[in-house]
Amino acid sequence: SINTGRLMGRIQQLGTIGRDAEGRLARTACSDADKAGRDMLAGWITDAGLELAVDRIGNIFGLWKTAGNARHAPVLVGSHIDTVIDAGIFDGCYGVLAGLEVIQTLREAGFVPPRPIAVAAFTNEEGVRYAPDMMGSLVHAGGLPLEQALATVGTDGSILGAELERIGYAGTEEPGFLQPHAYIELHIEQGPILEREEISVGAVENLQGISWHRITIDGEANHAGTTPMSMRRDAGHAAAAISVFVHDRAAASTGGTVATVGCIRFEPNAINVIPSRATMTVDLRDPDATNLAAEEGKLAGYLETLSAQTGVTIATEQLARFDPVIFDAGIVACVEAAAAKRGLSTRRMTSGAGHDAQMMARITAAGMIFVPSRAGVSHNPGEFTEDAELAAGANVLLDVVMDRVNT
């Protein structure tokens, strides 16, 4: 079993990096805070005696290979250490640090792995500063050309490639240099199901589809007092109407559609000026590919109707589009078996969040292990999972890795 104290200590320590004056955690991709977090992780990887490698999109790898196993494809574990804004400390970091812990535990136990084992921390999984999310693993899996990823413009106008250079994590390895035999990602659920059902371990069998849009609405600035309602082209009102439309459709859906407007901005943003421009994001998800496409179609249709009715111009940019993913049946079964052997309750489940495993599934057998999130809270500083639950998940990861190096 893993060294619980060491794992918990590292999670807490990494969680101190990137806090602002009010104590809010934000280690968005390629920021100064991300650099500090990466430096800490790289130190731990080196201290553990692993070989440190960084690729051109900034993905960090810690490799444990021996003279005897170097010609075999490695089993890869990992996740990400970038965060959202005002984040919790478990999302992503848990998977990376548990992966490192598993490798250290196996080394210390004198285990002789028939394949290399490696841990990865992928760049920009959250997608908050640069879209799409899961960018590092997507590039690794060949789903996005490196040059296009490096040219991504952030919400703050920065260029990802320049920021990666600046923080010293534009590495030299070609993305995809490491083609794994299997990829296993341990993560907090970030949703309410395991806690509600009092189950310790989720064997993730699929992951819902994700569709991200940036919508830009152009209307006409005019005076809030003198302009009759019928003569307005109010970009702000159109944005609000879109927000209500996607929310109400999702809330009424009998399937599992969810819809979120996370970002909004008005111009000129003055109390007595009808907004001339509104920009907003729509995050639309559904476990069913057909449903997701249908919801996208409904949104597109609504935008056309709204534009025709109100006279505003609406432009849409797709920031991310990923179909639902089904994980490797062998790994799902292996997770279930490992949990059962340790006396942990388990269930199969769907991931509501996007994860690097979803990208790695394009090139290798991939799977995920979930542990409970208190009250289903994530992307929130209140994100919390008990040490015992975290340790249990890490031990299941250990068992799955040991199984997969032998498969």
Place this chain on the structure above:
Amino acid sequence: SINTGRLMGRIQQLGTIGRDAEGRLARTACSDADKAGRDMLAGWITDAGLELAVDRIGNIFGLWKTAGNARHAPVLVGSHIDTVIDAGIFDGCYGVLAGLEVIQTLREAGFVPPRPIAVAAFTNEEGVRYAPDMMGSLVHAGGLPLEQALATVGTDGSILGAELERIGYAGTEEPGFLQPHAYIELHIEQGPILEREEISVGAVENLQGISWHRITIDGEANHAGTTPMSMRRDAGHAAAAISVFVHDRAAASTGGTVATVGCIRFEPNAINVIPSRATMTVDLRDPDATNLAAEEGKLAGYLETLSAQTGVTIATEQLARFDPVIFDAGIVACVEAAAAKRGLSTRRMTSGAGHDAQMMARITAAGMIFVPSRAGVSHNPGEFTEDAELAAGANVLLDVVMDRVNT
């Protein structure tokens, strides 16, 4: 008649002050740009031989008094030179510069006024940086204590009094030091009525009520993918629902209710995070006091229902609240007569915008003169009125001032 070339030249010249790199005009109250505009105006006032006075809320006055008339209450003309963000050049500035032009014309013509004549530029009429709007004239009229006005916190966190000190316009006169015999304000209509009806001069008989609110909604940040719709407390969605509610009520009103959400902000403002907090403004107006109060009641009721239904907390702060105002019947009739004598078509009308005249009406006989706005556009760089229309309005102001100094 006034010197059209001089007036137009000054309007254009003042319109060059406060432009950003992209040429957008923003001279919000007490900003560096406002200082530059004030300096230009103060120079013209002094050059015209008027006595310059600045009061403690930063209102600027140019006084023309003679040994013979100094004991009489002056006729005051004026408006404001602060602007919204991405503004046009006529809103406010036209009234101030036409007032100055009228005084200069009368002096140059050797007119001997039985009363002093003065021009005023009131501080922070727009209310974009600091609420409420019409602040300088409101303080002048005794409707807001000076200390409270100086302590106002701006949208950028600045304090009005400190900014006024910084730009050198915290004057020494006590607000209200000048109690006028009458106040007349010339302004562009900012609405579509005069142009649509091909009328040159509006005799403004009343001004609608204004109710400004800042609404702060607190929900809970959570993951956009994993959080079921039924478990969300989405502050952003609540803001959108409020925006749609006020818009739809105003659009359906048979009276003249207008409603605008000009400002919005989400926290943390990240694409895959349900907003934990949303702040927004609501600008609600109606020419009828009972209707305005009824609309405010409907909004308050909706906020309660929404909060109960969605679990978000909603706090409202009233940023401005002004009942409808009826202008002095004598001045309205005088404007009509003056326009008619110059062969200009005229109509009585309601002001949709707030104006300093509305505050001055608390302490003196007040009235307004409107000229057409092309396509009813204002609070927009496309704001436009023909030189001939502007000159016609200024000549009506000249005639009304000459009438009022003799009344």
